[in-house]
Amino acid sequence: MLLKFWGTRGSIPAPIRPDEVEQKVVSALTLAGQQNVDLTNPDNIATFVKSLALNATTVGGNTTCITFEIGGKLFIFDAGSGIRELGQYLMSAPDEKTKQWGFNRGKGHAYLFFTHTHWDHVQGLPFFNPIHVPGNVFDVYHVHDHVPQSLARQMEAAFFPLQFDQIGATLNFHRLDEGERIKVENVVISNIELKHPGKAYAYRLEADNAVAIVATDSEYQSLDNVDTLKYRNFYANADVLIFDAMFSVRESFVKEDWGHSSALIGADMASEANVKRLLLFHHDPTSSDAEIAQILSETEEYLERQGKFLEVIIAREGLELELTNPTIISDFYIKDQLKNDVIYITVSGKFGGQATERFRKHLAHSLNSHGSDKVILNMKGVTEMQMAGIRALVDARRNVMSLALVDIPENVYRVIELSGTTDFFAIYDDEETALTAFNSH
Ligand SMILES: [Zn+2]
Ligand SMILES: [Zn+2]
Structure with missing residues (x-):
């Protein structure tokens, strides 16, 4: 997926x-x-x-459009202005996959799901070139009754030169019942109503041993367990939760009934529902990239302070995630940062056999991309250390010229002692002490 x-x-x-x-x-x-x-x-x-x-880059400026490729089939969620870019890509058919799909030859077929019909979720459709090519077929799924009429209305003569009934491709509409569970190709798709002006619907996709949730345009007014239970059940154990993080928490309290939520509420919802990755989505048009980056770091800090180890990612244009990747693990968390030619890696959660492949890959990638081989490994958040984790650390020493372990919790340190490997490592109390040691060598 x-x-x-x-x-x-x-x-x-x-x-x-x-x-x-x-x-x-x-x-x-x-x-x-x-x-x-x-x-x-x-x-x-x-x-x-x-x-x-x-x-240096940007989350991008286009409104909502998300795709999933599953079993060689294309599933599109919402048709904000981002769908225009998708159309360009499909029409230019730059690779084998898109050539085979054949949207530029009138041979294309895709599934298009709508969460609701607010402008930012439909406005790109008239500019989605594959719908103007006769022969292309789109199976369009929606829960609101009015979706076909609303799509047609935005193409009335007063708004657009070409009318909806002049579209060249075939659009087959399928209305879903609220809560209905369907199977499309190999994908099981269910929906739930979200609290939003005029209602919006979240979709849950299950295929290839992966679960993805598209839950945009939603407000969670009551955060009591009894009221959030239905959402947490719907989001449970997902590999990704694409979440409406438009507002700050403060705004979400003040702008009641506007129908949007915040990253911190998403963090709670995701960690309670055992979600592996939280994708911050539906960014406010007035938020700068720096402000969105700030939201990410605050959300990470919030989770860290709760002792939760869930990955949070900013959804930006062009971001791709392969969800069948077996290295996505819910109880081990790793991130890195380059400061003054030293790579600071933070690991948290359970450091056992489930985590070692990811640790190795991540380490290799950061050595490569940062072009440094001085690593300070902060282990403050490690809750459990197993022999597989020790083994991975021992192996890491071979690839890293200077490796320092810092902030090791007492229980984890004792495990390293029990394994008899303390003398394999340069161990320091904190990052500063390790840095001083690096610099004095
Ligand atoms: Zn909306
Ligand atoms: Zn919206």
Whole structure:
């Protein structure tokens, strides 16, 4: 199951402004100067730019559109302005897969689901070129009765030059009942009503041993267990929860009945429902990339303070996630950051046989992408250490020139002692002490 985002903004498209681009260039070049990045080497520059994350790139400005590729079939969720980009991609057929799909030859077939018909979820459809190619077929699923009429209304002559009944492709509409569970190809899809003006519907997709939830445009007014239970049940054990994180918590309390939620409420909902990855989605058009990055770091801090180890990701245009990846693990969490040529890796949760492959891959990737082989491994959040974890650390020493273990909880340290390997590692109380030791060598 391959998930891809084509538009992640809510309400209205919010393209990045020229002054924002300028600001990104200025801050990137300033940082490159401070870090003495070799600006004559394109590979070094690319690595450096990647490490800047949202300081150098953007979540994008298009409104909601998400696709899943499952068993070679294309499932589209919502038709905000992001669907125009999807259309360009399908029509230009740049790879084997899209050539085979044949949307540019009138041979294409896809499933299109609507959460609801607010502008930001339908406005891209008239500009989705594959619907203008005779021969293409779209099976359109919706819960609201009025979806076909609403799609037609936005293409009335007063709003658009071409009318809905002049569309070249065939659109087959399928109305779903609230709570209905259907099987489309190999995918089991169910829905639940969300609290939103005029209602919106969340979809749960199950296929390829993976579960994905699209739950955008929803407000959770009462956070009492009895009221959130139906949502938590619907989101339970998902690999990804795509969540309406448009507001801050404060706004979600003040703007009651506006129908949107926040990242921190999503964090609670996801961790209570045992979700593996929380995707922050439906960004406010007025939020800058820096503000969205700030929301992410606050959400991570919030979870960390609760002792929860759930991965949180900002949904941005172009982001792809393969959900059948066996290395997605709910009880082990790893992230890294490059500061002054040292890679800081934080691991949390249960460090056992379920986590080692992911640890190895992540370590190899960060050594590669950051171009440093000095690693400070912060183990503060490790709740359980097993021999497989020790083995992975012992192996890591071989690939890393300087590896320091810091902030090791007492129980974890005792396990390292029991394994008789304490002398294999450079162990320090905290990150500063380790850094001083690195610098004195
Ligand atoms: Zn919306
Ligand atoms: Zn809406």
